[in-house]
Amino acid sequence: MDNDLRDAAAPQDGPSHDIKPLPAARVEFDPDGRLLSACDEFLRLTQYEREDVLGRPEAMLLWPEDRDDPQYHALWELLRSGEVVQRELRRMTRNGQELWLQGSYDPVLSEDGKVTAIRLIATNVTAKRRQATNHENILAAISRSTAMVEFAMDGTIIAANANFASLLGYDVDELLGRNHREFVAAEIVESPSYGAFWNRLRAGEFVQAEFPRLARSGRTIWLQASYNPVVDAATGRPTKVVKIATDITERMHQNAEAERLALLDPLTGISNRRGFDLALAAALDDFKRGREPISLIFLDVDHFKSFNDIYGHQIGDRCLRRVAKAVERSVRHPESLVARYGGEEFAVLLPNTTRLEAARIAEAVRAAVQGLGIDHPGNTGWGTVTASLGHVTFEAGRDERFHTATELVTAADRGLYTAKRLGRNHVADAVDPRANEPFAVFRILPGDELFGPEPESAAARQIRRSATI
Structure with a gap:
């Protein structure tokens, strides 16, 4: 095992968790601002009973100094004209407490274009507002x-x-x-x-x-x-x-800084799954409007559970950080995004990249990970940390109705598991699963030229059908 990973790492922060969305309060008004309906969350926030608010004007929830504010009257004029309004709202609860809502007023139009109702969807941002005020x-x-x-x-x-x-x-x-x-x-x-x-x-x-x-x-x-x-x-x-x-x-x-940090994986410093999903959606939009191909590589560190079992999670975390850096150094593509997709799995998004270019980049990544020389006795047949990679390329103008994020991820994932079945520390390319071509595998080993597609054997087809992902 190399010296860098043998040293005990400092304690790492625990895994990040997705933030649950705030519950939404939903209210419906008539065009004059009287409450027609209110959900339980709205009643909970304002501390009113349903019978206390139905038929009453929204102004009952305003502070006295806000009720005659021209801005409030202008708001309802805009709503009655059919305009959607989104803003932060200061309201007062039944017991006189200040309540801040981030809300969106959405007029409901009849077939002849008249406003028949106003729907408000809002979330409670009082705590955030108070924290900002105290800052x-x-x-x-x-x-x-x-x-x-x-x-x-x-x-x-x-x-x-x-x-x-x-x-x-x-x-x-x-x-x-x-x-x-x-x-x-x-x-x-x-x-x-x-x-x-x-x-x-x-x-x-x-x-x-x-x-x-x-x-x-x-x-x-x-x-x-x-x-x-x-x-x-x-x-x-x-x-x-x-x-x-x-x-x-x-x-x-x-x-902006908080948003930037929210898109980064705290362990490796590269993009996290959320950042990857946003970048993939944007890249696919560009792809559908242009003529350039788009490629995706999935990478999985081979037998990483065994590595953690042998050396512990602190050393495992250091290993993942080194793998992430090796991937970043190997890609060197101006529009690429390297992301930690989850656990020991990484993704490399490659806009404007051909299938051959993606294959070469994937091989460079595979070689870079193996070249780290990190001891891994549990990785049978290799003895060091290695990675299996799958990649796929979508070409502009070809079955574009199927070119979705799910299709691209599924195809790359299929290539990844093909690489695992080849014995790991391999690169495999799976074609678009919606295409009429046979399943194709491109094997790239050190010193070999790219070749393929190879005909799929009956055994390989059976393995593919029975594989669990």
Whole structure:
């Protein structure tokens, strides 16, 4: 056994567990905001009985200072017009406690396009909200929450306070006369959504969201902002837009980092199963729109349970970390993703990669793992840690209705188990299981050239049918 793995490893964190989704509260209102139905979760959160809320207005759940807020009335005007609204909602429980919901209002339309009901689906984010409120960074953001700027209806800045100018790195006088679009990324300004955004404001709609903006330094800052059209009392037309903003850049960076970490396997530092699934879905979307092939490699460390039984889980974890690094070093494909699929199984996603290229990469990975020289007495016939690999390639334009994530994973997995049946420490290529071709195996050994497909024997067919995966 090599010295690196002989040394006892430091205690590792326990295995990560998938986070269970929060239960959803579901409510239905009529177009005037009266409750038509409420699920048990909603009643539990608000601490009301069903008979206490049915037929009552949603406003009964608002804090007194929020009931007459123009923003709340604007919300229901948007809903009655058929627009879907998603936002964070502050509500009050029956005993006067603050309740925060992340909710989506979805209007229900009749056949003639009229709104007949409004459905709200929401999750409780009170704990998260309280934690953020107590955080020192949020306290710093609160001190800047009165950043304000006024725009003419063409986006020209006509007024701004010092807090807003400071957020962007300017003096107030430097902002006056400049246009809103100057602080927005070019790809956003040129998109249809940007024009639609200003059309909504010109129509008098209130808009609230999180927005990326360009500071004087060129860096992107994030603002939690509300755009409030000011309507002329005589004409009923908006004359300007008042924007109130809070700097949430740090929070967005933290969220982005948390999301990044959520996609990484804590043991090996490579992508985890969730990250792989997201990348695979995106790669398949690109594949279906383009003409380039897509390949997938599955790798399983041979007899790894035996390795753990001999050396213990700490040494086993160190082995998996070394295998992961060896796989990453071997792939060297610009668009590839190496992921820990589960346990001792790894996946390599290879967009824009031909079958021959995938076979060569798989062989390079196989050789790299064996080349680690990690002693493994339980791996009969080899004596060191080895891996079995299966790979598959889908070609653009060929049976595309079958080119799904399930098809690709199933095919690669079939190749993997073929490699195991060949004696392990092998590479096998399984064709698309939906194709009309016979089952094909490509064996790649050190110094050998790629050859295949080989005809499948009756015995091999029987093994394939009886194999349990």
